[in-house]
Amino acid sequence: MSRRRFLRQAATGVSLLLGASVPYGLAQLLSPEPARAPEERRHRPLPGALKDAADFSAACIGCGLCSEVCPPNCILFHEREGGEVVNTPYINPEYKGCILCGKCMQVCPTEALTETPRERVDMGIAQIDRLACYPWVDRGICGACVGICPLGERAIRFKMWNQYRPVVQQGCVGCGLCVEVCPHPSLPIRIVDRSEGTVTRHRI
Template sequence: MGKSNTDLNRRNFLKSGAVAVAAMAAVGAGVGYIKKVKGTDICKQNILRPPGAIAENEFIFGCIKCGLCVQICPIQAVKLAGINEALSYGTPYIDVREQPCDFSCDSLQCVETCPTAVLNFKQFEETGGNALTEYQKVHDVSDPSFNPFKVQIQAMKEAVKMGMAKVNEKTCLAVQGKGFSGTPRGKDFEGIYRSPDSNEKKASPLSNKTFNRDVCDLCVTECPIGEKAIVMDKDNGSFKPMVLEGCTGCGVCVMVCPTEKPSIIVEPLNENSHV
């Protein structure tokens, strides 16, 4: 082997060695950082997780970032967090302003497909079973029209607790006594959902839907859970959307809100375990 080739190989070896050392240092720093982060600090991350998410500090380290929940969601509501999200990098979340969970899959598919149970289906399975048992006590299940699946899935949807909606009274059109006419987010908006007041079998674009309301109430009428989650409260002649304990944090209300900056948001409840 010539001297020039020997020198070249030597330089390449030194370069690769330097890169390896730098990489090991970076990994070491990352490990050190992870060790220093307390569970309470992790829980402060303002990320809305998909249905069934366990406590955030357990979720962060239990999620294997496989992306199955992303792939199976029929409306593409579940996304994977980017590198700027620190410890949440590669884990699933939902941006409800752009694409909320409208439950139109009718089976909590993201939870069912999770291989590690950080999206825990067991709680929903039990809820559905209990709902069916109670239903059978007061209804004739021999009726050919009886569909046990509908009873179970409705109870499972209502058991979801991703977050809690919160109304900004300063900007809410209803509180100001204002109406709304038109398409809430414009014709170019790509978000989809299944409207509860229609006969839609699956989600359709919000941009295809128009509304004409004397007093804006879209957050109430478009909620997939209904009156258990949010109602329009009339107090002293004024209107105000009132969020109830039945709110699941699905975020449909946030997406359909027509104000430029949404007058209703969802605050994540991921500091609590749903197990």
């Protein structure tokens, strides 16, 4: 194969590859926000954790005591991510929610977790997607999230008596048990930062 022919073929291949990637890149740039939050947004802080994530990763020594006393074993670790978050704990409510027992706060040797009464824990707030939740789209009755909530009426209740549409109240501490029990495959209830509100906003 001559050099000229080789170069021509290589140039053709590269330009085909680049040309083929244009639609993909455009789709990535122009697509609306994905329906499911990206992986790291599903990582919630532990109960009683320092408010600032950077403060938390500076204070946490990664001993794993919080997880070792957790009765439902809901505390996971950034094991392989490296960087500043390595070996620090998080909770993924889609895997398992926190039962607010407070053992992790008692056992933490550092200031990363401080003992907080369960009503004043702040792990985020539940947010409901009213375009997917079964009762909100009139696909039957459910009430699983309201039934499981450890804080009761001040955290989540039905919109009106005997109508199974859940509404999150400001008393929600974001423990994530509702996410764990939600029967809808796309999990229309999720835990988000408090500033993002209790109802998913859709841009249509």
